[in-house]
Amino acid sequence: MSYIKNIIVIAVALLFAVFASVDFLAMRKAEPIADNPNVTEIRMLSEYCSGLKGTNLDTEVYVLDSGVPGGAMLILGGTHPNETASPVAAIAMAENFKCTKGRLFIIPWTNKSGFTHTSPLDGMQDFFDITLDDGSVRTFRVGNRLTNPVDQWPDYTYYMGSSGRQLVGTEIAEIRNVDRLYYGNENGVLTEMVCAGVFNLINREGINLTMDMHEGSPEFLYLDCTMVNMKADNQTAMSIAQSMALDMQFDDLDMRAEYSGVKSYGLSHRSLGDNTASMMTLMETYNPSMGPLHGKMDDDLIVNGNEPNYYQAHLDGYIYFDVPENGYPLVQRVARHVVCVTYLARAYSETYPDKAIAFEGLGGYSDMINAGLGKILKPVE
Amino acid sequence: MKKALIFVLAIAIVFIFASCSKGSSSAPAASAPATTISTAAAAPAATTTTPSTGTVDTEYDPNKTVDFQQQTSEEVRVVTIGTVNKSLYSQPVFVTSFGQSTDAAMLDTVMKRIGVDYVYNATATADALKNYKTVVIAVGASTKGLGAAGISEAEETARAKAIMQAINESGAEVICCHIGGSARRGTLSDEYADMVMAKASYIVLKEDANFDYKFTKYAEEHNLPISLIYATKDALTVFTDVFGK
Amino acid sequence: MLKFVYLAIVAFVLVLITVNMFRKKNNFFFQLDAAIVMVTLLLRLLLIK
Numbered sequence: 243m244s245y246i247k248n249i250i251v252i253a254v255a256l257l258f259a260v261f262a263s264v265d266f267l268a269m270r271k272a273e274p275i276a277d278n279p280n281v282t283e284i285r286m287l288s289e290y291c292s293g294l295k296g297t298n299l300d301t302e303v304y305v306l307d308s309g310v311p312g313g314a315m316l317i318l319g320g321t322h323p324n325e326t327a328s329p330v331a332a333i334a335m336a337e338n339f340k341c342t343k344g345r346l347f348i349i350p351w352t353n354k355s356g357f358t359h360t361s362p363l364d365g366m367q368d369f370f371d372i373t374l375d376d377g378s379v380r381t382f383r384v385g386n387r388l389t390n391p392v393d394q395w396p397d398y399t400y401y402m403g404s405s406g407r408q409l410v411g412t413e414i415a416e417i418r419n420v421d422r423l424y425y426g427n428e429n430g431v432l433t434e435m436v437c438a439g440v441f442n443l444i445n446r447e448g449i450n451l452t453m454d455m456h457e458g459s460p461e462f463l464y465l466d467c468t469m470v471n472m473k474a475d476n477q478t479a480m481s482i483a484q485s486m487a488l489d490m491q492f493d494d495l496d497m498r499a500e501y502s503g504v505k506s507y508g509l510s511h512r513s514l515g516d517n518t519a520s521m522m523t524l525m526e527t528y529n530p531s532m533g534p535l536h537g538k539m540d541d542d543l544i545v546n547g548n549e550p551n552y553y554q555a556h557l558d559g560y561i562y563f564d565v566p567e568n569g570y571p572l573v574q575r576v577a578r579h580v581v582c583v584t585y586l587a588r589a590y591s592e593t594y595p596d597k598a599i600a601f602e603g604l605g606g607y608s609d610m611i612n613a614g615l616g617k618i619l620k621p622v623e
Numbered sequence: 624m625k626k627a628l629i630f631v632l633a634i635a636i637v638f639i640f641a642s643c644s645k646g647s648s649s650a651p652a653a654s655a656p657a658t659t660i661s662t663a664a665a666a667p668a669a670t671t672t673t674p675s676t677g678t679v680d681t682e683y684d685p686n687k688t689v690d691f692q693q694q695t696s697e698e699v700r701v702v703t704i705g706t707v708n709k710s711l712y713s714q715p716v717f718v719t720s721f722g723q724s725t726d727a728a729m730l731d732t733v734m735k736r737i738g739v740d741y742v743y744n745a746t747a748t749a750d751a752l753k754n755y756k757t758v759v760i761a762v763g764a765s766t767k768g769l770g771a772a773g774i775s776e777a778e779e780t781a782r783a784k785a786i787m788q789a790i791n792e793s794g795a796e797v798i799c800c801h802i803g804g805s806a807r808r809g810t811l812s813d814e815y816a817d818m819v820m821a822k823a824s825y826i827v828l829k830e831d832a833n834f835d836y837k838f839t840k841y842a843e844e845h846n847l848p849i850s851l852i853y854a855t856k857d858a859l860t861v862f863t864d865v866f867g868k
Numbered sequence: 869m870l871k872f873v874y875l876a877i878v879a880f881v882l883v884l885i886t887v888n889m890f891r892k893k894n895n896f897f898f899q900l901d902a903a904i905v906m907v908t909l910l911l912r913l914l915l916i917k
Contacts, residue, residue, distance in 0.1 A: 248890050248899060255903035259910050266917045359917070392915040396874050472771040477745050480728040481735075488732050491856035498855075499725050504770035626897055 269358045269368055270298075273382050275333055275350065276620030280340040280603075282307040287349070290446065291428055291439035298393045299432050301354040303443065304336040305347055306601070312344025313450040313597030315587055316443065316520070318510065319349060321420050323356035323385025324366070325457035326544055327527055327575035330382060330615070332455065334576055334604065335583070337620045343591075344599035347447065353420045353436060355393040357385035367531075367539040375616040384531075384544060389418035394432045403427075403434065407507035421454070424513035440510075444518045450597045451590050454510040454524040455579050459533035460552045464500060464526050465563050468582065471502040471515025471522040478593060479521050485589035486582060493607050495578060496564075521590065525582050527575040528563055545572050576618070577610035695830045695853035701860050704839065705848030707825055709865050711796045716866070717755040720745040721783045721815035723768030726803045726855075727761035733859050734759075739866045746772050748782065749789035758790060759798045760823075762815040763807035776811060787818055798865075799823035801838070802855050805831045813837070823847065827861050829854070875913060882909045 283305040288295035319332020332350035339346065351357055360366035366386075371379050391397075394417075401409040403423045409416050416422040418433050426437025444452060458465050470483040483499035490497035502522070506512040515522030530536050530549035542548050548569030556565035584601070591598035604610055610618060694702045718734060718741055720727030731743040744751060745761075745768075752758055769779060790797060799819040801807065820826060820841055828838050830851040842849035850861045889902045911917040 245890060247896070251889070251896075251899040251903050252886070252906070255906050256910075259907045262907065262911065263914075263916045266911070392912070392917065395871050477728060477731070477743070480725060481731045481743070484725065484728040485732040485735075488729065488736075488856055488859070491854060499728070501725065501765065501767040501771035503767055 265368075266359070269360075269383055269385070272351065272354070272357070273333075273380065274622040275302075275304075276337045276622045278306075278337050278339070278620075280306055281336065287436065287439040287443070290442040291426075291435050293428055293435045294432070294439055297432055298355045298358065299353070299389065299436050301349060301351050301436070303347055303349050305345065306339055306341040307345045308341040308343050308600075310343045313590070313594065313599045314345040314347065314447055315583075315590075315599045316347045316440075316447075316449045316452040317349070317583055318352045318440065318452065318454040320351040320357065320385075321353055321454055321510070322387040322456060323351070323353060323383065324361070324387050324532060325455075325529055326370075326382070326384060326531070327457050327529065327572055327579055328455040329357075330572065330619075331576040331579035334615075334618050335580060338603040338618065339601045340603050342600045342602060344597070345447070346599065346601055347443065347449065349440075352440070353385075353387075353389060353433070355389040355432075356387060356418075356420075357383045358393075359386050359390040360384065361386045365539055367541075367544060370541050370544045372545065372615050372619060374619060374621055375614075376621050378621045380619055380622065387419060388415060389420075389433045391418070394418055398431075401431070403508045404430070404437070405507040405513040421456075421510055422508040424508055424510050425517040441514065441518065444514065444520050449518070449520045450594070451587065451599065452510070452514065452518075452520045452522050453583050453586060454522075455583075456524060456526045457529035457532065457575065458526040460528060460530055460535070460549075460555070460561050460563050460565060461533055462526065463562065465528045466496045466498070466578070467526055468497065468499045468586075469502045469511040469524040469526075470499050471511050473515065473521075482521065482589045482593050483523060483586070485592070486585040489585040489589070490578075490581060493581065495581065495607060497582065523586060525579065527578050528565075528570050529575070530565075530570070542569075547571050547575065573611060573615045573618075576615065577607050580604050580610065581607045691834045691836075693830055695851050695857075697853065700853040700857045701850055702830075703848060703850045703861075704842065705846070707848045707850070707865065711824055712757045712798065712865055714740040714757065714866065715755060716741040716757045716759055717747070717752050717795075718743045718759045718761070719747045719752070719786070720761045720763075720768075721779070721786075721819060722762060722764030722807075722812055723772050723774065723779060724761065724763030724765040724803050724807055724812075725768065726763050726800070726807065729802065729855060729858070730759060730761050730800060730862075733862055734866075736859060737863050737867055739862070746774065746782075747786070749785040752786060752789055752795065753793065755793075756795050757798070758786075758795050759800055760786075760819045761800045761802065762812060762819050763801060763803040764809060764811035764815060765807075780811075780814070783815055783818055787822060790822055796825075797823045799826045800858070801832055802827065802829045802852065802858050803832070804829040804855070805834055808832055808834075820845075820847070825865075826850070827852065827858060878909050878913050882906060882913060885909070 281304050285303045286300050288300045294300040320329035329350050336348045360368050369381050371381050373379050397414050397417050401417045404425050404427045420436050423434040423437045425441040427434045428438045468483050470479050472480050487497040487499050502511040511522050511524040530552050531543045535551045536549050546569045553565045555561045587599045718730050727745045734741045826849040885902050892898045
């Protein structure tokens with residue numbers, strides 16, 4: 243009897259634990275992707291790195307094979323799960339695209355484990371909804387840029403990645419960041435195995451062109467920008483990217499191309515570009531939910547990209563990016579990614595006609611904006 | 624009693640944080656901005672300038688405002704001051720870069736689109752330009768570009784000087800192209816621009832790079848035609864006019 | 869391997885906290901503190917969070 247108070251306290255604690263667990267475990271369920279008859283195969287990344295099999299980091303690779311000889315392109319979405327437009331754009335492409343020449347590989351959740359948790363103490367929102375045109379609601383997760391620590395723990399106090407990047411001090415947590423561990427190591431930590439899987443996929447499938455889709459906080463200097471690895475051979479890669487940028491500019495979409503930083507070891511555009519034959523690019527769009535100045539996290543911030551703090555900061559001259567007054571909606575960022583990928587493939591195909599990659603299914607930028615995410619995304623069971 | 628009070632205060636703080644509204648959405652947007660941006664429909668208007676997105680300009684001071692009368696706009700995308708003598712620019716054309724910014728690659732795309740007979744080499748040495756009567760030089764320094772090309776600033780400057788020397792000897796016509804905007808202004812970029820403008824017979828410039836009137840003043844003093852463009856893509860219009868059939 | 873070592877440490881700390889809770893049974897706020905810590909340790913032990 244004298245211990246009854248203890249038992250009650252423990253029972254209440256367990257009750258909280260149960261409710262918290264339900265909430266946390268809800269994020270482990272991947273959002274469904276609608277069937278697309280043009281997807282010829284869905285593989286798992288563990289086919290390219292066996293160490294991923296049975297783990298929470300094994301992820302789907304959507305293959306769209308046109309059956310027409312040509313090149314191959316890889317699109318990486320969800321490398322950083324909190325960069326919402328990236329996985330949503332990849333999902334939109336997986337649901338809508340039809341490859342008409344060459345082959346297309348789409349990974350919607352490159353860091354699948356990152357989607358199962360949010361950033362602690364940041365007041366992060368875990369889900370957001372998109373209402374489709376038929377009235378149904380699709381729910382997507384806002385994850386964390388890093389692998390879930392329950393999948394890869396503990397973080398070593400020092401780690402040298404395959405690229406030579408040393409993760410130490412403030413960068414320790416980056417041992418769970420896919421975009422710091424390229425080109426990967428099949429015997430490394432789990433996150434590094436994801437990188438190894440992507441590396442092996444590029445090599446085995448003969449991927450000619452790769453795009454890694456990202457978003458950046460408003461403070462980031464390289465927004466609406468595509469990083470290009472300029473291989474030792476030539477300036478052709480940059481010319482292809484500039485051709486894409488010019489096409490986007492003619493669509494009244496700001497875009498520029500920049501060289502991949504020489505010391506960006508471990509990042510996809512640097513280390514995959516240096517170590518594979520694929521032309522390697524990485525694109526960033528603006529995401530106000532990623533910066534420190536954002537207010538309360540809600541659907542208006544995630545889906546509408548609306549954050550008055552950043553607009554004011556831009557007016558005050560502290561944010562270089564031309565922050566739109568009424569926000570930068572998710573549909574615009576998704577459309578921008580899709581258009582960039584499309585124009586990049588086109589520019590690549592013009593330069594290398596024997597390795598042409600062509601696809602269709604989402605139209606141009608204005609088509610996507612007019613349709614809205616409610617039409618772009620398909621109903622699911 | 625004290626512990627109960629602390630407990631209640633802790634709960635109250637949690638609720639206060641949870642109910643915080645987002646940003647300054649409740650305040651009018653026009654309240655107390657530090658700088659104001661005014662835009663005009665067609666006529667040029669004084670504007671305060673901020674750097675366009677791109678390389679960090681370490682000299683940028685958000686509190687410093689410059690009176691800058693922009694002549695180009697959404698409606699008037701190209702403004703040419705002076706007369707461009709197109710007959711000076713025969714093909715084939717050589718396109719290169721001083722500073723290794725990505726603008727040279729943009730010129731490569733532009734020339735290809737227009738169908739100009741040209742050669743593009745961002746890291747060309749003086750020898751490569753020997754037989755070309757027209758040289759288009761994209762000026763703009765980029766540390767990323769220099770790094771990607773594996774060239775140091777000193778090597779790039781030496782290369783630039785050698786090329787200008789070769790041009791002096793061959794008498795080729797030079798078009799100075801600065802289409803990276805205000806992000807491509809800085810000590811090294813300006814050094815390259817000065818080098819090229821000294822020999823150029825035509826300047827093509829993205830107008831926001833002219834925020835201190837450096838280029839238009841130079842063009843006026845040296846009687847050089849200068850085309851101001853509103854956005855990088857307008858370089859296509861300019862070069863179509865110069866080289867197009 | 870290191871993960872299991874860390875999980876063993878978490879389990880050990882959880883046991884210690886639980887035992888201490890029962891020892892300090894008259895101090896309600898101590899019970900509460902311990903319960904809050906127990907939740908997080910339990911969630912990590914079960915690899916939920």
